[in-house]
Amino acid sequence: MKTTTKKMLSLLCLGMLASTVGNTLASAEVIDNGNGTLTIDNSNGTSDSSASVKVSGQVGFDNTNPKSPDPKDPNTWLNIDIPTEMVFASTEASGFKDIEGDAGKLVNRSGRPVEVSIADYVDASGGVADTKGIASLTLTGGVTTPSFDLKNFKSGVLTVLDSPHATGQNAPIAGKSEVKLNLSGKVDPSLKKVHMLNNQIELKFKALDKDGKPLNP
Structure with a gap:
C-alpha cells in the first residue's frame, strides 16, 4: 500500500514539474512586432537579458545594380x-x-x-x-x-x-x-x-x- 502511495506521489510530482516547465516555456515573451522590431517582455517571469541582432550593409556604390539608389552625381x-x-x-x-x-x-x-x-x-x-x-x-x-x-x-x-x-x-x-x-x-x-x-x-x-x-x- 505504501509503495503504491509513493508511486502515486512520484507521478503527481512529475506531472506538476512538467506543468511548471511547460508554463515557464510558454510564458517567454519575445514578440515579433512585424515591423522589423522584436519586443522582449520579462513581465511574465522570464529573465531574458540579451539578444542577437543581425548586422548587414554595403560599402561603395555598385553602378551595375539597377536597385542601387541614385547618387547625387x-x-x-x-x-x-x-x-x-x-x-x-x-x-x-x-x-x-x-x-x-x-x-x-x-x-x-x-x-x-x-x-x-x-x-x-x-x-x-x-x-x-x-x-x-x-x-x-x-x-x-x-x-x-x-x-x-x-x-x-x-x-x-x-x-x-x-x-x-x-x-x-x-x-x-x-x-x-x-x-x-x-x-x-x-x-x-x-x-x-x-x-x-x-x-x-x-x-x-x-x-x-x-x-x-x-x-x-
Missing part, C-alpha cells in the same frame, strides 16, 4: 566599354573608291540607360579634322542614330543604350545595351596618291533615368 552611374581606336581604309574590291572600317563596340554595363554623343571630331593635335581624300565618311550602327556624318561634322547624339538589366529602365528605350559601329564612305576621286589620316573622336556620355530622361546633376 549622375555620372557615378556611367559604366561603358568603348573602343580604343577606329580604323578605316579604301577597299581594293571597289578599286579603292569605297571606304570601310571597323569602329569597335559600345557596351553599356550600367544599371541605367546611357546616352552617347559625339562632342567633337578633330585631328590628333585638337585642330580641324583632316578630311583630305575623303568625299564622305559616316559612322554607322547607332541604335537611335543610324548614321553620323563625320565629313560634315556637327556634334550630336550617336546612340542611346539600354541597361543590360531589364529593371534598369521602366520600358525598353533603345532595345539594345550594346552596338557594333562601322565606318563607311567614299574616296575623293581627285586624290592622286595615298594619304594617311590621324583624327580622333571625342565621345560624351550621359546617364539617363528609368524613363530615358537625363538625370539631374
Whole structure:
C-alpha cells in the first residue's frame, strides 16, 4: 500500500514539474512586432537579458545594380566599354573608291540607360579634322542614330543604350545595351596618291533615368 502511495506521489510530482516547465516555456515573451522590431517582455517571469541582432550593409556604390539608389552625381552611374581606336581604309574590291572600317563596340554595363554623343571630331593635335581624300565618311550602327556624318561634322547624339538589366529602365528605350559601329564612305576621286589620316573622336556620355530622361546633376 505504501509503495503504491509513493508511486502515486512520484507521478503527481512529475506531472506538476512538467506543468511548471511547460508554463515557464510558454510564458517567454519575445514578440515579433512585424515591423522589423522584436519586443522582449520579462513581465511574465522570464529573465531574458540579451539578444542577437543581425548586422548587414554595403560599402561603395555598385553602378551595375539597377536597385542601387541614385547618387547625387549622375555620372557615378556611367559604366561603358568603348573602343580604343577606329580604323578605316579604301577597299581594293571597289578599286579603292569605297571606304570601310571597323569602329569597335559600345557596351553599356550600367544599371541605367546611357546616352552617347559625339562632342567633337578633330585631328590628333585638337585642330580641324583632316578630311583630305575623303568625299564622305559616316559612322554607322547607332541604335537611335543610324548614321553620323563625320565629313560634315556637327556634334550630336550617336546612340542611346539600354541597361543590360531589364529593371534598369521602366520600358525598353533603345532595345539594345550594346552596338557594333562601322565606318563607311567614299574616296575623293581627285586624290592622286595615298594619304594617311590621324583624327580622333571625342565621345560624351550621359546617364539617363528609368524613363530615358537625363538625370539631374
